[in-house]
Structures are given as structure tokens and as C-alpha cells.
Amino acid sequence: MMFKVAADKVPAQMQMASAIESPTFQSAFNVVKGSAPARTDVSNEAFDACGKKAMADLADADKNGKLFGSMAHGHANPAAVKNAIYDVVTREFNGELTPDEAVKELPAAVAAAQ
Secondary structure, X not given: OOOOOOHHHHHHHHHHHHHHHOHHHHHHHHHHHOOOOOOOOOOOOXXXXXXXXXXXXXXXXXXXXXXXXXXXXXXXXXXXXXXXXXXHHHXXXXXXXXXXXXXXXXXXXXXXXX
């Protein structure tokens, strides 16, 4: 079950999950999105050179035990730490901090968020 729903809704929910996880959907969705599919068994035929490289890199990292979840998806840090990093980086990108100020603020922001 993906989300807590009434028992009569579970079959439809499982059908949707199965469709989303299918290699066909993963290819179509990720070609449009411009990202590599989470599945490493999806054909790279429909992808451009960048997509093919991303897929090869993902498969290689998985095969060699070097695949790690991203900070953006909550795997590397708790949400408070991620948000503190994002805040400093965003402020620097928006010109509110100089690069030197951001370098000083980042460790302080992370420490405060832990």
C-alpha cells in the first residue's frame, strides 16, 4: 500500500504503482523529465547522450557499491540540515551573500540545525 486508503481502493493503488514502476513508463517519464530512471534495467534507447551517460553512471555506481541517496531526497542529512544548507546556498545564488560569506555561514547553519 502506498498511502492509507480504504480497502476497496488498494487494488487501484497497486495497479498505479505497478504502472509507474514499469520500464516503459520509467523510460517515457524520464526522457521527458531529463533524468535517469531509478531502475537500472530500463533500456537507454530513447535517451539522448546525457541520459545514456547518467544511466551508465547510475548502473556502475549500483554495481560497485557506490550508489548513495541524495541530500535532496532526505538520504544524506536530516531535513533540518538539508534546509539549512539550501537556505545558505539560495541566499548566495540570489546575491544576498558573497561566496566568502556563504563559506563562513554554511558550517554555522549546519551546526545550528543539528
